[in-house]
Structures are given as structure tokens and as C-alpha cells.
Amino acid sequence: MSEEGHCEKLVGSLYQLLDGEVTEDQVEFLQEHLEECGACLERLGVEMHFTLLVRSRCRDDQDCPDQVLLNIKEALQAEITA
Numbered sequence: 127m128s129e130e131g132h133c134e135k136l137v138g139s140l141y142q143l144l145d146g147e148v149t150e151d152q153v154e155f156l157q158e159h160l161e162e163c164g165a166c167l168e169r170l171g172v173e174m175h176f177t178l179l180v181r182s183r184c185r186d187d188q189d190c191p192d193q194v195l196l197n198i199k200e201a202l203q204a205e206i207t208a
């Protein structure tokens with residue numbers, strides 16, 4: 127198994143997700159990977175779940191809280207570069 131490649135893909139997809147540029151398939155991949163990969167779940171799980179939550183709300187309301195997404199991005203950046 128090449129978990130590392132998957133993890134890199136996940137981080138890339140997560141950034142796309144934050145930019146609102148992912149497809150439903152990618153969201154599914156992200157969710158599945160987080161369920162399978164303890165390392166990513168530990169590292170990105172909180173931000174990821176929060177992001178998905180925000181994005182699903184955005185779709186309903188058409189009222190995307192940009193500041194919330196920005197905060198997640200910053201938290202994520204700090205996590206990754208730490």
C-alpha cells in the first residue's frame with residue numbers, strides 16, 4: 127500500500143475543496159481516505175469535517191461564510207507547516 131501518495135493527494139484535494147473547486151467524487155475520496163487513514167484523520171480530520179460542514183451549508187444557503195473558510199485555511203496552513 128502506498129499511503130503516502132494518497133495522503134499527498136488528500137492534502138491537495140483539501141486545498142481545492144477550500145477553494146470550492148472539487149467534484150463530488152473528490153469529496154467522496156477525501157471522506158473515505160479520512161476514514162481509512164489515521165494519520166490524515168489526526169492531522170486534517172477536524173478541519174476537513176468542518177470544511178465539509180461549511181460547504182454543505184453554503185450549498186443550501188448560497189451564503190458562503192468566506193471568513194470561516196479563511197480561518198480554516200489558516201489553521202490548516204499552520205498545521206501543515208508546523
Ligand SMILES: [Zn+2]
Pocket residue numbers: 129132133136159163164165166167
Ligand atoms: Zn492519509
